[in-house]
Amino acid sequence: xxxxxxxxxxxxxxxxxxxxxxxxxxxxxxxxxxxxxxxxxxxxxxxxxxxxxxxxxxxxxxxxxxxxxxxxxxxxxxxxxxxxxxxxxxxxxxxxxxxxxxxxxxxxxxxxxxxxxxxxxxxxxxxxxxxxxxxxxxxxxxxxxxxxxxxxxxxxxxxxxxxxxxxxxxxxxxxxxxxxxxxxxxxxxxxxxxxxxxxxxxxxxxxxxxxxxxxxxxxxxxxxxxxxxxxxxxxxxxxxxxxxxxxxxxxxxxxxxxxxxxxxxxxxxxxxxxxxxxxxxxxxxxxxxx
Amino acid sequence: xxxxxxxxxxxxxxxxxxxxxxxxxxxxxxxxxxxxxxxxxxxxxxxxxxxxxxxxxxxxxxxxxxxxxxxxxxxxxxxxxxxxxxxxxxxxxxxxxxxxxxxxxxxxxxxxxxxxxxxxxxxxxxxxxxxxxxxxxxxxxxxxxxxxxxxxxxxxxxxxxxxxxxxxxxxxxxxxxxxxxxxxxxxxxxxxxxxxxxxxxxxxxxxxxxxxxxxxxxxxxxxxxxxxxxxxxxxxxxxxxxxxxxxxxxxxxxxxxxxxxxxxxxxxxxxxxxxxxxxxxxxxxxxxxxxxxxxxxxxxxxxx
Numbered sequence: 186x187x188x189x190x191x192x193x194x195x196x197x198x199x200x201x202x203x204x205x206x207x208x209x210x211x212x213x214x215x216x217x218x219x220x221x222x223x224x225x226x227x228x229x230x231x232x233x234x235x236x237x238x239x240x241x242x243x244x245x246x247x248x249x250x251x252x253x254x255x256x257x258x259x260x261x262x263x264x265x266x267x268x269x270x271x272x273x274x275x276x277x278x279x280x281x282x283x284x285x286x287x288x289x290x291x292x293x294x295x296x297x298x299x300x301x302x303x304x305x306x307x308x309x310x311x312x313x314x315x316x317x318x319x320x321x322x323x324x325x326x327x328x329x330x331x332x333x334x335x336x337x338x339x340x341x342x343x344x345x346x347x348x349x350x351x352x353x354x355x356x357x358x359x360x361x362x363x364x365x366x367x368x369x370x371x372x373x374x375x376x377x378x379x380x381x382x383x384x385x386x387x388x389x390x391x392x393x394x395x396x397x398x399x400x401x402x403x404x405x406x407x408x409x410x411x412x413x414x415x416x417x418x419x420x421x422x423x424x425x426x427x428x429x430x431x432x433x434x435x436x437x438x439x440x441x442x443x444x445x446x447x448x449x450x451x452x453x454x455x456x457x458x459x460x461x462x463x464x465x466x467x468x469x470x471x472x473x474x475x
Numbered sequence: 476x477x478x479x480x481x482x483x484x485x486x487x488x489x490x491x492x493x494x495x496x497x498x499x500x501x502x503x504x505x506x507x508x509x510x511x512x513x514x515x516x517x518x519x520x521x522x523x524x525x526x527x528x529x530x531x532x533x534x535x536x537x538x539x540x541x542x543x544x545x546x547x548x549x550x551x552x553x554x555x556x557x558x559x560x561x562x563x564x565x566x567x568x569x570x571x572x573x574x575x576x577x578x579x580x581x582x583x584x585x586x587x588x589x590x591x592x593x594x595x596x597x598x599x600x601x602x603x604x605x606x607x608x609x610x611x612x613x614x615x616x617x618x619x620x621x622x623x624x625x626x627x628x629x630x631x632x633x634x635x636x637x638x639x640x641x642x643x644x645x646x647x648x649x650x651x652x653x654x655x656x657x658x659x660x661x662x663x664x665x666x667x668x669x670x671x672x673x674x675x676x677x678x679x680x681x682x683x684x685x686x687x688x689x690x691x692x693x694x695x696x697x698x699x700x701x702x703x704x705x706x707x708x709x710x711x712x713x714x715x716x717x718x719x720x721x722x723x724x725x726x727x728x729x730x731x732x733x734x735x736x737x738x739x740x741x742x743x744x745x746x747x748x749x750x751x752x753x754x755x756x757x758x759x760x761x762x763x764x765x766x767x768x769x770x771x772x773x774x775x776x777x778x779x
């Protein structure tokens with residue numbers, strides 16, 4: 186009950202402090218540009234000669250024009266989702282980054298934790314509030330991209346639910362990291378830590394891909410180890426992999442392609458990661474002086 | 476229950492690394508008392524209060540609040556707290572802020588009614604729909620006071636409750652404390668304004684480096700009284716006679732002051748002076764102020 190009260194307050198804060206508004210405005214601006222671009226690109230493709238689209242395929246396989254078109258659509262869908270993924274990462278790290286450290290710093294937290302509730306409730310309530318916020322944002326933005334593709338081109342990627350589920354897991358991991366950091370670090374230090382770790386995972390992911398392409402196992406392992414620390418990049422690649430067609434999966438290098446496919450174990454690991462990190466956040470916040 | 480002290484702490488100690496904030500705090504505050512917690516800056520008052528509220532974990536020692544160990548969750552629904560810096564969720568309006576805290580206190584019924592009456596009590600009815608960010612310092616402190624009283628607490632902690640208030644606001648807080656006393660609420664007051672403490676508190680302790688340096692019961696406080704008498708220009712002759720009533724005899728022009736053991740000596744002084752054929756224009760008595768006591772206690776502490 187108290188968890189819901191705090192989650193509600195968190196949501197209310199995001200609304201009052203215009204986080205929701207600016208998220209919506211820029212999100213809708215993004216969708217608008219994406220939509221307009223897709224209409225323009227689609228008009229061009231519809232009238233283009235068959236050879237224009239993946240000439241290798243269309244020449245080799247007669248009647249494969251639609252296949253070529255679908256590949257282009259898929260490429261744009263993945264690009265759109267990749268951009269959304271970045272927005273979600275920012276949102277997941279930035280919205281909760283000062284929720285604990287800021288209130289600890291100002292002292293506003295004091296009148297909260299003397300109430301008849303466990304301190305853990307404050308952490309979990311805030312976590313839930315931000316999770317709902319980011320999940321709604323993911324659904325709105327990701328759903329927007331899919332809807333635009335569907336309306337303009339008629340294309341839909343595969344395994345959307347699995348893909349979005351994994352992206353939601355990525356969001357959850359980053360929110361948890363940001364909240365856990367806030368129990369001990371200042372807002373600035375927490376932001377630096379979260380983006381630092383995200384950057385580590387990002388570069389680790391690329392090292393892993395290049396390692397896989399060049400058969401350098403050590404490089405591959407570096408990537409795998411970093412994704413154990415921060416599973417964000419591995420989860421994005423796994424989500425993208427799940428939503429791709431078998432042909433696209435053969436493209437082995439790119440921001441949403443995988444030479445080294447993250448294993449499904451990453452999903453289990455991330456769930457564990459979130460539970461343990463959240464437990465540590467509760468413990469750390471309960472133990473500290475305010 | 477009423478025999479259970481509202482607050483009982485035993486040898487509370489807090490170290491921050493090498494820094495000692497509170498040395499050894501042992502206190503007992505009976506229920507229904509208005510208790511003043513005094514001491515110079517850095518004496519560990521705020522840290523002590525935070526330990527009693529469970530905000531800061533003591534290095535050693537224990538404390539109980541309303542008979543339950545500090546940190547006992549259910550007990551907190553009978554406790555109110557106005558923090559020193561009164562910084563709150565400032566994107567909320569006054570009434571939203573109080574409603575949110577009332578929810579956390581588990582108040583299910585008559586919330587709106589209680590909130591309206593408290594807003595009226597602290598004179599913020601007109602500002603109830605404004606966001607706290609637009610409030611002045613004094614308004615924030617008043618809405619914080621209302622927040623601390625939401626649950627009709629049995630025990631209320633007020634940390635410098637008048638630091639941001641104008642004289643009228645201070646008077647309001649003084650009245651609120653008197654009302655709380657009338658309702659049987661235990662008030663734990665931390666304040667620098669000694670004159671205020673003097674009129675509101677039943678008992679005070681002076682603390683120094685997180686230890687009780689002196690305890691004074693203000694209701695039974697019997698202390699020396701200074702008497703000032705206007706004895707005219709040729710009063711010098713009366714001095715030896717006046718000396719029998721008290722000590723520290725002093726003459727300043729037409730006035731003479733002396734310190735007596737209790738106020739009941741004053742009529743005897745007047746009778747004696749009249750007997751000497753003196754015409755008396757003024758006799759004034761002055762109890763030694765808490766301020767003088769504060770300086771005396773903490774001054775000797777410093778020397779000690």
